[in-house]
Amino acid sequence: MTPDLDQTPLLSVEALNKSFGRHVACHDISFDLWPGEVLGIVGESGSGKSTLLNAIAGRLPVDSGKILYRAASNSIVDLASASDAQRRHLMRTEWGFVQQHARDGLRMGFSAGANIGERLMALGDKHYGKLRDTALDWLRAVEIAPERIDDLPRTFSGGMQQRLQIARNLVTRPRIVLMDEPTGGLDVSVQARLLDLIRRLVQEHHVACIVVTHDLGVARLLAHRLMVMRHGQVVEAGLTDQLLDDPQHAYTQLLVSSVLSV
């Protein structure tokens, strides 16, 4: 129908299930993610959105279902059943993960430069000077003063730590970045700057994102498409503005009406 659009999704999640004992965290979840697309997953705490993100990232084993990823090599890999070696390799090359708390996503005891260079070194980059140049470029790209390259992340503000985490992930030019409440716990003004940066980088690098957030404002600004989760199920999914401006499901209407203005 539209010939210039990709014909195969980058990621297809098929009938994913995950329970903790008798508690169903993700029930029968299916969706596609297309190259360059930003998918927001919204819902309140306990809705299963973070579990879903962690399952997709391979941080949690799933009970059933497929996570089909079209790798850069163009082969389809089912991450739900891939070997540790293959999954971990993809996670630190073609995928990124931005944690809500920078301390979980950064090496706090190592300098900003080392944090940015880690993925490259893991890929066998062993030229100190080049690693350093790359780190400087990325610091500039995420609006951190280059002279902070040898400083420890703990001397950074919360917003800077998040930006460093983003640089650390994007340095290998991943095709998919997962973000778990990337602006959670930041001041509003800091949030705005971070959101703007994420928006710009995602566009520039044409990276597909799955962003988990409970903040509909963040979802509105970042996501092309939303999935609303409740009790481990997707209750409604669609184009971001459709979902927020014309919510159909009772729960989505409740979510939207609970926000002051989005």
Place this chain on the structure above:
Amino acid sequence: MTEMIKVENLDKTFTLHLRGGIALPVLRNTGFGVNAGECVTLHGPSGAGKSTLLRSIYGNYRPQAGRILIRHENTPVDIVAAEPRVVLEIRRRTLGYVTQFLRVIPRVPTLDIVAEPLLARGAGEQAGRAKAAELLARLQIAEKMWSLPPATFSGGEQQRINIARGFCADYPILLLDEPTASLDETNRKIVINLIDDARQRGTAIVAIVHDADTRAAITTRLLPLESQGVAA
């Protein structure tokens, strides 16, 4: 005549789950078409569904029944049934939407906000900026403001920036929701000229305009809407 928009048997009802599931029918069996070079103005009392219809055409509201065929890259595509990424692609290439309210993106300078739709269609940075500058100048936004984010600008300035943004990409179809509300006489005339220029170029336009003079100035065909339906 190229038919750019074809609305068929459109039903749209809002169900308010938070208010006991009350159903508000707004559009019933609505149908009409818009050709290239036409400016169709929706007309009717408040609550007749003018904005709902406009938003449905943009793919912002989801009707329960019916089709809205948008001529996108020479092929009619039903925006009601299209998957999200197709809707976004249609908006990127074919469909522009101008309201009186600018959705401000934090920290992005005015010039970039205006140029963005054109850049998204693949225009070069320079060409995009030049076109944006031309429109901002035409809409009498002082040059010193171009490099500032518009968050702190006045309502009228923000509205004109939003109009510039809407006209920047030369979309084949333009949806206008009160584009001249709260503009002064001079700027209102500038916007009317912009609309007229676009129509002369062959743009298909659907508009909602309350001000009778403006309506008279831009409209080629009036589409009366009544509460809960349409006489087509």
Place this chain on the structure above:
Amino acid sequence: MNQAYETSATLAGYNFAFLDEQTKRMLRRAILKAVAIPGYQVPFGSREMPLPYGWGTGGMQVTAAVIGAKDVLKVIDQGADDTTNAVSIRHFFVRMTNVATTEKTREATLIQTRHRVPETPLSEGQILVYQVPIPEPLRWLEPRETETRKMHALSEYGVMHVKLYEDIAQHGHISTAYDYPVLVNGRYLMRCSPIPKFDTPKLHMNAALQLFGAGREKRIYAVPPYTEVKPLDFEDHPFEVERWPEDCALCGAQDSFLDEVILDDRGGRMFVCSDTDYCGERRAAGHTGRMSAPYKEEAAE
């Protein structure tokens, strides 16, 4: 092995080399596995030794497992044969095995060491046993044992370069001075025990069998004879060993690891070989340093 010799001259009531035969067999199996997979850390059931952890119990268990009555044992601590730890361990094995001991690297068939590799090149048939406090090279980067094992299994060693990167960023050069990380046989990342990086190149293609024992951490690993041992580094910051501003003050050696000795409280100092046997051997051969008296046989005793 060596059944005929055992128990005869050792301390009554103890088995040869202190450990019972089943335990030694278990240790030997671990050692064989370690030799078969160079650099891989083999878990073993570490036993209580009559010394606290941290005093070389891992090395002692390895020594106990491989020592035979015909062995000639040398024990060094920081290169010296006459320091407390070396003397105690040597005395322990003499009482438990009655083997001959030596301070001469060339004469020894089995050398247990803490923190040094002898300067005199080792030869085929010799065994060098290292006392290892912490065997896991990734420990300070990744605290979870399950994760470090997985990293070894998948050769995910990039993170080790992060530490070296940090050294250069903070100090201008790789400042890791001991326990330098190496890749063994192109496969396993290994910690050399806290030997100075000066000694690291000696592990490479060494003719002797090198065994590493960590008692508290319950791990044994090995570098078989003639195995490639490559220190990690950067293309533009290659691995380098330490240098000293002077030669050995006693024997004039330019190629050995030197200890700094403070002579007075006015800044006077001298550098001497850390390997006492090597230094003595050189002096016996007539080499002199700037502060040495002419060599003479030690007459005392």
